[in-house]
Amino acid sequence: NAGVTQTPKFRILKIGQSMTLQCAQDMNHNYMYWYRQDPGMGLKLIYYSVGAGITDKGEVPNGYNVSRSTTEDFPLRLELAAPSQTSVYFCASRLAGSLVDNEQFFGPGTRLTVL
Amino acid sequence: AQSVTQPDIHITVSEGASLELRCNYSYGATPYLFWYVQSPGQGLQLLLKYFSGDTLVQGIKGFEAEFKRSQSSFNLRKPSVHWSDAAEYFCAVGDILTGGGNKLTFGTGTQLKVEL
Numbered sequence: 001n002a003g004v005t006q007t008p009k010f011r012i013l014k015i016g017q018s019m020t021l022q023c024a025q026d027m028n029h030n031y032m033y034w035y036r037q038d039p040g041m042g043l044k045l046i047y048y049s050v051g052a053g054i055t056d057k058g059e060v061p062n063g064y065n066v067s068r069s070t071t072e073d074f075p076l077r078l079e080l081a082a083p084s085q086t087s088v089y090f091c092a093s094r095l096a097g098s099l100v101d102n103e104q105f106f107g108p109g110t111r112l113t114v115l
Numbered sequence: 116a117q118s119v120t121q122p123d124i125h126i127t128v129s130e131g132a133s134l135e136l137r138c139n140y141s142y143g144a145t146p147y148l149f150w151y152v153q154s155p156g157q158g159l160q161l162l163l164k165y166f167s168g169d170t171l172v173q174g175i176k177g178f179e180a181e182f183k184r185s186q187s188s189f190n191l192r193k194p195s196v197h198w199s200d201a202a203e204y205f206c207a208v209g210d211i212l213t214g215g216g217n218k219l220t221f222g223t224g225t226q227l228k229v230e231l
Contacts, residue, residue, distance in 0.1 A: 004158070031216060033218065040124065040223055040224075041223060042205065042221040042222055042223040042224055043159075043205070043219075043221040045218055048212065048216070048218065050216045056212070058218070090158060090159070092158075092159075096216070098147075098166075098217070099147050099149075099209040099217045099219065100147050100164055100166040100209070103161055104161070104219060106158035106159040106160075107158050108156070108157060108158045109156075109157075109158055
């Protein structure tokens with residue numbers, strides 16, 4: 001199993017550009033999550049999905065959109081990039097059920113800079 | 116909403132010395148607690164978890180953590196630190212999503228530096 005994969009690893013965007021961060025998992029996990037990590041701030045939840053066709057907002061959803069057309073993929077879309085979206089983005093997934101019984105696995109991250 | 120506090124932003128220890136990283140949580144019921152480690156340029160990896168039972172839990176890489184309800188703490192410890200332990204460590208608490216299901220709420224992290 002490849003686990004949770006994310007592409008690209010690095011990206012520089014200009015203000016106002018758009019892009020999609022890709023996330024895929026091959027573990028047949030129901031739940032998928034997008035986090036952003038800013039220095040000294042820990043990880044903040046952007047969006048999550050409990051299954052194909054179902055998505056919902058997390059703590060910091062403004063400026064982002066997601067879709068979940070398949071169990072495997074959970075792309076994150078930035079429509080109008082802003083400097084405040086400079087961050088490291090992590091995708092994660094796990095099976096449904098208790099957090100204790102079903103470990104959450106993280107991808108390696110995408111480092112995004114908006115200039 | 117639940118919250119997690121990691122009061123130490125940076126900690127430096129010498130290789131071979133003992134380590135304790137602090138974590139305090141805010142939760143109304145018995146919490147599900149986790150410690151994750153993030154090596155440079157990597158995603159997060161689960162070190163250990165607690166949900167009930169024995170308050171001292173063992174994890175991977177020689178780490179352990181003790182749950183103390185009276186202090187609302189879940190501190191991470193290691194008797195002898197290795198240079199490869201240099202990383203960022205995150206404490207997290209299990210939380211409920213408004214739309215159903217669960218999520219992790221993370222602390223702000225502690226950066227560990229190991230001096231040789």
